Amino acid sequence: MRKKFTKLIIPFAAASLLLAACGEQATNNSNNTSSGQSSKVASIKDESLKAASPDSVPAKALNRKDTFIATLSTNPGGAFLPNFYKTGYDGNVSSPIFDGLVDINEKGEYTPKLAEKWEISKDGKTYTFHIRKNAKFSDGKPVTSEDVAFTLSILHDPSYAGDTDISRAHIIGGEDYKKGKAKTIKGIEIVDDQTITIKTDSVDVQALSILGGPVLSKAYYGKGYHFGNLDYLKDLYQKPMGAGPYKFDKYIPNQEVRYVANENYWNGAPKIKHFIYKIANENGLQYFQAGDVDFAGFTANADNLEQLKSVGFANIDIYTGTPISFISINNKKEYMKDAKVRQALNYGLNRQQIIDTVYQGYGEVANIPIAPVSWAYNDEGVRKFNYDPKKAKELLDEAGWKVGKNGIREKDGKKLELVYLSAKSDDGLIPIAKENYKEIGINLKPEFSDFNALVSKVDKGNYDLASFSTPMIMDPNDVVADYHSKNADKNNGYKNPALDKLIEEGQNTLDQEKRKEIYHKLYKEFADNPPIILLNYRKILNGVSSRIDGVKQDPYNGILSSLTEVDITK
Structure with a gap:
């Protein structure tokens, strides 16, 4: 799902600095029920928590007099040019260098x-x-x-x-x-x-x-x-030059991306001369605790929050984001063109259990392709896809997929075995999805690769299911435009004339009240004939060193809009 402004893609359970979290491993300690809709963990409030011991910043961090370091969860692809990059990580690298009108x-x-x-x-x-x-x-x-x-x-x-x-x-x-x-x-x-x-x-x-x-x-x-x-x-691509607050300095693959303040910036040079993205992979918390970085994002869950609280110098922010986690369905595969099969995949996955287990309640099941913080959010009367394996089985039966001797469904001599792509070998969704889908007669076959390789496989159509998250969503059309039939060849092959008509209506009016009505109708069609499996809206969890001032965060920009105002405490 590639969107306007930054055209970002980020993997499920791993987001990026300016968008969301740095993709630390979630701790799985909730009940792991195999059937029925699991009970929803109490909703988590948005809040900011001040550092308990702001003077406990490690010496190595205090010695950085003119440098702000933030984590980037995964090595970028190396195409640091707006409109040309393929992943959100390259988009993050490019964002400080380029401004728009x-x-x-x-x-x-x-x-x-x-x-x-x-x-x-x-x-x-x-x-x-x-x-x-x-x-x-x-x-x-x-x-x-x-x-x-x-x-x-x-x-x-x-x-x-x-x-x-x-x-x-x-x-x-x-x-x-x-x-x-x-x-x-x-x-x-x-x-x-x-x-x-x-x-x-x-x-x-x-x-x-x-x-x-x-x-x-x-x-x-x-x-x-x-x-x-x-x-x-x-x-x-790796020699970017723009009109943003920072100038590109150096890219060291698998280690860091370095910037220096742009003295020619129209709004004045940033207050901190040097900015660095440190590529964290799975080490974000360790880097933050040791003072190697000043800002880090984490998978939002209770365990990571408690660990952050134990870091005395951590100022903590928890807020509702606009990104949406989802599973792409390869509609180009003949067996995925049947809406009943795609509905069954939705009914057959216990999405609430994923939130309770992987995110420990720090999220909300997504029923429509827009987050609750948007003016366009309205899921009233929309098919909810509450976990219902019985309904999933009925739909698969109606679609002609019958249970074989080994419990796996078959049709025309083909078994219903689905390749699921993930960029994380410890993807917490997998054990839940494997068990859920086995119950309804589907064999889920996980495959792991680094994120750039995953994107390449998806682009080539070498998958059945693939786990992603959107970038920050600026407009409700950002999510749904990819599923217009004209984009079928370059996206996931989905075609639906009824949805096309509603997408066009939403695009071609500037009246927000009229757009609300259009998108409400669109969300009903989107659910009845789903192109993807919507997973959840997640909380964003970030830690900022108490040695840093001026970091402001919001659902649409992360910290990007405040980058020029970030400063070292005096």
Whole structure:
């Protein structure tokens, strides 16, 4: 599931600094019931806890006078360029380096960034951006309308293979440019160095975020550009240069990513000169306790919270996030095209038990593809998929899958054996899912690989089920747009004309109240003909060293929006 703004993908039970948690192993100590809906653990409150012993910071941390270190849970893939990276870890690496024209605040509202303001015409089809006069790239060159036009142009290039769907912006002349029928994009008008007007031929609620995304320097990234060939950019993937608060310094695979403050940043250089992502893998808690890092995210559960509380210098934040954990279903497989089979997979998995066991109650079963913090949340009247193995068995019977001699269902000589991909060998979902699915006649076959290899397998269609989480969700369309039939080939093969119609209606109106009605209908269709298995909405658990001030967190940005204000306590 790849989404707008950052196009991030992160694995279930492992999230990232700017998005959620660092993916520490969850402790499984709850009741492990095999049937029936397990009892829900009492809901966990959002709260901030001050350090019990703020003066107990380890000496090695106190000696870092000009450096802020945060964990990154998994080694990035190495493509540090917005619109071109494939994983959320690369997105995290890129985020401090690149700014967009617009930003998102803690309420999920659009706010100015490189653009000091913008206007949208009454018909919702023309956008005019006014770039800040003091906006500069880290090399000191000004951010101009030419850079914005260049960025939008390469996203229309026929050789572009990234995850940004620029067609959603509906820029007039975009398709002609992509097909080589025009040398420029007709709808892009450069008024002057700081002003650019973009005309579209239809309304799309997310056009602003797409048009206002990260800006690339034409002088830097445009060297060597020839229409129809973007391969030259690969040489710059690990030499990123943007207009964000930090400049890229060095990437040491499997160890760390280093940055230095951008003295040319439009909003003033960050207060801390050096920023480092330390790649933690499974060592986040140890690094935090030892003072090797100043900020770390963890799988939200009671055990990890208690361990963090025992670290006297830890300021702790627990809050409800917007990411959604889910299992992708490969709808390209013939046996997955039957909605009854996909419904059975949903009914047959005890999702509440996963929350109680893996997250010890620090989450909530997801019934619709949007988190409760969103204005669009409404699950009233939506099929809930409460754990019901009897219902799952009935659906599989109706779909023609009959129980064989060994208890595994069969149809047309094929056994119902499903390959489940995970990036964690200790994925706490697996023992629950194996037992649940065995009960209804399905043999679950887990396969493990590092996250980048997992993504490659999914892209090639070499899976039945794969465990993921969305990035932070800015808009309800972010989650569902991938399941439009036009995206079937590049996503998981799902096609549903009824859902297509509702997705388009949600995209093509700017009236939020009307959108609420549309998405409520959409969520009912999504559940009746599910493209995926929704798992849960999770709490976010982070620890911040008491030697650090200014870290602010919210469901839409993590700590990204406060990065320039982070400082070392005096």
